[in-house]
Amino acid sequence: MERRDRQMQIMTLMGNRIDQEHALINSRMTWLMTLNGFLLAIYGVAVTNSDKFASGKAFGIVVIGSSAVGAICNASAIYSHYWASRALKETEQTARWALDDKHIDEDDMKDPAYLFRLFGRDPGAVGSGGPAKSKATHPFWPLHKLMHPWNLLPIVFDVAFVLLPFVELEIKLKGSSYRVPPLMAALPLLLLLLTFVSFLHERLMERRRAG
Structure with missing residues (x-):
């Protein structure tokens, strides 16, 4: 295979x-914004x-339940988009490595498709024949990357769903007032914190394995 053909194949694999x-x-x-609209509608009708x-x-139960579901689903989207952003960044990194003059003519480059596979959940784990992972590939750094809508919107909705239960703590019900217990109102926040603690634990374990 000619060098130009290899270059075209690598660029095509990266584009795919x-x-x-x-x-x-x-x-x-698409499904997240649809779900957010549905949950906010439930909250509005309930209030x-x-x-x-x-x-x-x-x-x-209706208010806290809808807020808790919204907080968890948006946290799940943030988690998925984290790995998507890493896949995009490390795909670019892999393509640069494969196109380098030091590697483009190696025998392994006759079929470079293996470099762009996902090994488990980590797109950077391409084996000994691929590029080493760089510590400069964090998908949320620099911070302006948070302005991408797939990062920003789930964060905004997570904050909204955590705060909503505290907006209507007290209601009038059949001539008397009912106050939602603060601990109950804090349930979406507690669930959100639990998901992020789980994510941070996973990242720490990954760094420990890599170190």
Whole structure:
């Protein structure tokens, strides 16, 4: 295979991986925004018709339940987009490595498709025949990368779903007032913190294995 043919094959493989990741991001954002709209509609209907609930506990379950589901789903999207961003960055890194004059003529480059496979969840683990992972490939750094809508919107909605239960802590119900217990209102926040602690633990374990 001529060098130009190898270069074209590597660039095509990189383009296919980028298209695949963008398609997955688009699919996640479509269902996520649809779900967010549905959950916010539930919250709005519950607050508007709070006087029609049979008990304050039922009102609290609807409000806290919708907020908790929203917080968890948006956290899940952030987690998935983290790995998508890493896949995009490390796909570019792999292509640069493969196109380098030091590697383009190696025998392994006759079929470079193996470099762009996903090994487990880590797109950088391409084996000993591929580029070493760089510590400068963090998908959320520099911070302006957070302005990408697939990163920013789930964060904004996570904050919103955590705060919503505290907006309507007290309602009028059949002539008396009912106050949502603060600990119950904090449930979406506690679940969100639990998901991020789990994510940070995974990252620490990954660094320990790499070190």
